[in-house]
Amino acid sequence: MTPVTGEPGPAAASLRVGGRDDDLDRRLDDELTAYNTAAAGGATPEPLSVRVTDEAGELLGGLTAWTWGTLCSVDMLWVRGDQRHAGWGSRLMRAAEDEALRRGCTDMIVSTYTFQAPGFYPRLGYRERARIQGVPGGHEDVYFHKRLGSAEV
Numbered sequence: 001m002t003p004v005t006g007e008p009g010p011a012a013a014s015l016r017v018g019g020r021d022d023d024l025d026r027r028l029d030d031e032l033t034a035y036n037t038a039a040a041g042g043a044t045p046e047p048l049s050v051r052v053t054d055e056a057g058e059l060l061g062g063l064t065a066w067t068w069g070t071l072c073s074v075d076m077l078w079v080r081g082d083q084r085h086a087g088w089g090s091r092l093m094r095a096a097e098d099e100a101l102r103r104g105c106t107d108m109i110v111s112t113y114t115f116q117a118p119g120f121y122p123r124l125g126y127r128e129r130a131r132i133q134g135v136p137g138g139h140e141d142v143y144f145h146k147r148l149g150s151a152e153v
Contacts, residue, residue, distance in 0.1 A: 012062040014133075016062055030038075033045060036068075036101065037150045040068065040069055041069075043067040043069035044068070045067070046066060046067050046068070046103070047064070047066055048064070048065040048066060048067055048072065048096060048100065048103075049062065049063065049064050049065070049100055050062060050063040050095045050096050050099070051052065051063075052088055052091070052092065053120075059080065060079065060080050060083045060088060060090045061077075061078055061079035061080060061083060061089070061092055062076075062077075062078060062097075063076065063077045063078075063092040063096050064076045064094065065096055065097075065100075066102045066110055067100055067105055069104075069105075070104060070105050070106040070107060071105060071106075071107050071108075071109070072097075072100035072103075072105040072107070072108045072109070072148075073108070073109045073110070073111070074093075074096065074108070074110035077089060077092060077093065077110070077117075079092070089117070089120060090123075090124060093124055094124075095149050096108075097146075097148055099137050100148060101148050102151055104146055105148055106147065106149065107145065107146070107147055107148060108145070108146045108148055109143065109144065109145050109146075110122045110143075110144050111141055111142060111143045111144065112125065112142055112144070113135055113140070113142070114135070114139040114142060115137065115139050118142045121137050121146075124143075124146070126139075126144035126145065126146045127144065127145055127146065128142060128144055129144060129145045130143040130144070130145045131143070
């Protein structure tokens with residue numbers, strides 16, 4: 001990390017800029033989880049994952065997400081190249097939606113870049129809610145939302 005100098009602040013403080021910092025990641029996660037849990041009436045985030053493997057145990061695809069109260073947010077969805085367009089993405093999403101409903105979720109969110117799968121999520125009933133410019137290559141980050149357990153999106 002590189003110290004940043006010339007900034008106003010407490011004399012005993014040190015501001016450092018750098019790359020990956022696992023200790024900082026853990027501490028921020030702990031601190032923000034505690035703060036958010038208090039603000040959300042005690043609801044705590046819970047991890048959710050869905051994995052699909054072939055008969056040899058090789059990973060074909062997977063999804064990671066979290067649920068927090070009535071919200072489920074998909075972090076990552078990936079299907080191996082030779083298995084794309086075989087329906088695994090839809091099955092992974094539906095399995096995550098089913099588990100989110102089981103956990104009491106009413107809403108699901110996900111984002112994708114314009115070079116990834118922005119046409120995929122509307123086919124599953126997700127509605128585009130926002131686009132953020134500034135992704136390298138002139139692309140955008142596209143945010144989707146779906147109301148679970150109802151026809152309304």
